[in-house]
Amino acid sequence: MPRKTAEAPRAAERILTTAGELFYREGARAIGVDEIVAKAGATKPSLYRAFGSKDQLIARYLQDQAEQFWAYFDAAVEPHAGDPKAQLLAFFDVLTERTTRKGYRGCGLSNAVVEYPEPSHPGRQVAVDHKADLRKRLRDLTRAMDARKPKKLADGLLLLIEGAYITSQLFGSDGPAGAAKSAAEALIEAHTRQAPDPNPSAA
Amino acid sequence: MPRKTAEAPRAAERILTTAGELFYREGARAIGVDEIVAKAGATKPSLYRAFGSKDQLIARYLQDQAEQFWAYFDAAVEPHAGDPKAQLLAFFDVLTERTTRKGYRGCGLSNAVVEYPEPSHPGRQVAVDHKADLRKRLRDLTRAMDARKPKKLADGLLLLIEGAYITSQLFGSDGPAGAAKSAAEALIEAHTRQAPDPNPSAA
């Protein structure tokens, strides 16, 4: 057995990327630490030295997921700076593109909240914080487009987004996720149209 | 061989209800068979004689979840027979009531799909079938209300429903789920208004 003394990628890094793929594809609860280190070409002590516990590794994976989310969110939004409605719709475009890809497994952060209902789980907290950030970001955008009820519009859009994530797992590429953008358009239209208010409830 | 129908609480029955509560609250993957039988006051052989395997027990639990769903769906819809728009909104009322309850854990069927991505899992199949039924039911209603694009409207509503389920877990009782009904109203309005079509894409 020749020692292959691997070069660049440190063990911790290999473990993190491997764990990330497995957690996302199969679910964090379904994957054991033994499988992670085996597929990463590493060993358990390396995992525990670098991350402390499986739960912390999950939290770290979810932080990366949140970062990736903002990366593609910002990328979608950036070309339309100053036009919040166009920004929102551009995001729904990339959302549609992602959620209708075959084998898409939804949002890793939302999935983690389903897998770990205990409020104390470190991964759950990462996910909850991220979704609060997203809600706030959507509110900023709906306020900037002078929606009549920015909070309510933002929440409606968030429902569509989360719905797209999970229905993509339920129905595959021909699911309701494909209707997310047009629904978003209708919601935005309803909240910005000058005509009579179609939804006279309180915000 | 007349019916057995003794009114005694059979072990299998106790196991099923106990497992149902645990699966729903904690997630199926988080619960072991030992915990189920212990809390049900039964033993493992009773579980395996009655249900064959843990996966089949999960499938059975999900069938019950689907039944319960249709029970409250039909109950909400029944008083407004003949008025599909009122039926839909009545369902969104009970949905809101449920999803804004403290400690609500979302839809057991959607949660199961997140926990079990493998298409072959018997529980997943129950969940996927049920959601296909729901999609069809929504389409029937949107068609009955003469929506311009019944499929697209139904899919938009389904996104809101699923979004409400999971955001209730993410945000608790003050989450976006409270905005589901008004968003549904806006979507319905957009698809049934006589004025210009706000969403000229294909169904």
Added chain:
DNA sequence: AATTTTCCGTACCGGTCGGTCACATGAACG
């Protein structure tokens, strides 16, 4: 009462779970 049929519990299986230990190895750097 005796027997068949239905139901259920004791005890146990091999495997895997997350996690830890002491120690060896090897490259990097001064």
Added chain:
DNA sequence: CGTTCATGTGACCGACCGGTACGGAAAATT
């Protein structure tokens, strides 16, 4: 050279995982 730091080795842990062989209790049937 020797030290430091990161990593691998391999054994080990107790708890728990899903699953089962087998035999006893309890009804229903005769």
